[in-house]
Amino acid sequence: MKRQQWKGWGPGEQAEQHYLVEPRALAGGGDLRHVSEFLRACGWRDKSKAGGPLAMESPDRMVRIAYDPFVLPGGWTIHGAASGHQDEWWAALGRQTPVEIVAGLTDALTRPRSAHAPNVWAPLQEQNWRNQPDAGHVTATSPDGSAWMQYHQGPDGEAMWWSGAKDKQGNGWTAHFTPSTPMHLVQAFSTALASPEPVMRPLGRVPQSAQIRTTSVSVLPSELSAWQQARITAARAATWARNAARSSRPRTTARPYANTGGARTHR
Template sequence: MKKKQWQGWGPGEQAEQHYLVQPRALAGGGDVRHVSEFLRASGWRDKSKTGGPLFMESPDRTVRVAYDPYVLPGGWTIHGRADGASGEWSAHLARQAPVEIVAGLTDALTRPRSAHAPNVWAPLQEQNWHTRFEGEHYVATSPDGTAWMQYRQNPDGTAMWWTGAQDKQGNGWTAHFTPNTPMYLVQAFSTELASPDPVMRPRGRVPHSAQIRTWSVSVKPSQLSAWQQARITAARAATWARNSARSTRPRTTARAHAAADGTRTRR
């Protein structure tokens, strides 16, 4: 009796070689769609021009996410418009910033803020990063010394968040956030930066570095597709739930249905 083939696998589908890479901060950029498809599923508008850089805008038009690989140095730019509670802010991440770490910040843009006060350093300390003061700067470095997070206080009075990763050969990336970038977004970023979980890269897309560890895995295209679809489905479900909650929220002002004399008011 022949073993029944799972219907998600096409006839003759061949497994492809991929690699799990650790630490994730040195895994290279990855597939930009990891970020963009989640935002699209969360109701963001894709305003990219055909053949041009990625450009997406939040449903309320207050935040824009762009990725431009066609200019130097290129990479990610995330810009938040000033509102009543906070000023204008921006984040800039180089092209080799892993998309899984970038998504820590961009995914958080689609979710409500937590009621708890954010703490950028807590996720790093939980993973045994070394935190300390260096002059006017507060710094955290990963246990292997390849990644860092720093709050810089410059002599001219300016400040910024500065982060990145670099191996001994000088390969890596940097990123910086303006000081008024919402703290919950910086914490979401630091959580993914510090995560010990490896990330997956296809053969030929693994950086040449003596400081990364890799494990070869065989993955069917349908499996990759299913994993990607699960992330998109989760984004759609969360967006639907938020929209439904807003639409069913009771009105804050009572609506008069009848006048004091018993006659209905005109609507």
């Protein structure tokens, strides 16, 4: 285990021990606020009941996100309602899915969709994941073999995506996406899954696994708070910019028409 000390501490604060954990897929669940506070800063409604599971709803009420540890198998459920050409969709992620990977998907729900065609495999290939094509499905596996992303085509031709991570002791998580899940969201998930960046966990929250590598770091509470606040501030700024852009667009109005029997024309 490596040890590292952060510089630039101010007086009167006591450093706390944390660990940088890699690979991130085996880091354990983490702090739910990494997901929920970002969504709240983006204007999502907190529908949670006191003492109950986490429940968030998008501003347009088309997407709901929940985390429920009180049921089996428990974990995250993300549900998108049908809209226009988009069918209803679901994603389910196990309770030990790291919040940083969950946020890869949930953060993408708050941003405009890219004009580029999504490619779920591209982030994995960039990190040297191995592709293993087989009859009816293709699986990409992380270099250390602990995480995977699988595409499976069923007999009816529908595409199913399945992912997860597991150590040699059998500890881990899985994630499932319905065939109708928007591909840009699956790509956002695979990007977060494949990221080589370690994630931080406090003392006592590091999983016991021979397959993880840890670096001990001493962190001031003010530093940790500043990092968390930076993520929230960025979410608020992006949301404000999008709302300002929408409100500045000129509104279209109906042209006056000659008589009540005439056809209405719009600009």
